[in-house]
């Protein structure tokens with residue numbers, strides 16, 4: 001995917017929208033973890049390596065609350 005080659009991709013969490021449903025976690029449990037308190041943690045931090053981009057994009061798009069997005073930093 002071209003976007004993954006243009007800069008550093010970062011995961012942005014809108015915590016005001018996240019309801020702790022955990023679909024993101026079900027797709028990429030090594031990146032997203034919803035705690036017992038319902039709070040989402042980015043286990044590996046916000047940066048996404050190019051080889052993980054497609055899987056993380058799928059997880060981001062799976063969020064029914066639209067709490068996740070990706071940002072490309074040059």
Ligand code: SF4
Pocket residue numbers: 017018019020021022023024025032034040062063064065066067068
């Ligand atoms: S899928 Fe969306 S609402 Fe659910 S835990 Fe992940 S970011 Fe939050």
